[in-house]
Amino acid sequence: MFNVLMFSKAFALFTAVALIIYALTPTGIDVLLKLLAFAVGSAILTPFVYPHLRGVRKGDAVRVVLSEQKLPFNLFYRHSEAVAISNGRIGGVIRIAFENGSEEDGVVVSYAGMLRPAEVKILRKEIRVV
Secondary structure (H helix, E strand, O other): OOOHHHHHHHHHHHHHHHHHHHHHOOOOHHHHHHHHHHHHHHHHHHHHHHHHHHOEOOOOEEEEEEEEOOOOOOOOEEEEEEEEOOOEOOOOEEEEEOOOOOEEEEEEEEOOOOOOOEEEEEOOOOOOOO
16 A cells, blocks of 8 residues: 555655765755755655565455456456465465455465555365355
């Protein structure tokens, strides 16, 4: 998901580095403005790049895609929320836990985006007969 906290931490870090570089080098105000512009741009890109570097980790919320509609555009998915209980990357198999306590294996389809958690497809669904 788009993490505002991650953006604010990256903004503070990159701005601090820009100010330290400016303080340590004998340059003009134009260099400071360029460094600050670079810091802001890097902070904006961080929430998009970070999920690909990090992958899916234990404890992350994941969206389990149950079925996709066969439309030219897939706006609506049937899905369920779960929590990853193992680490993984796209194409890798991870173990996920549902709210009711059941666990399943799933394949990571996509990483977290701006407004959505990572997506996982179930490998096999156990059918329990009562």
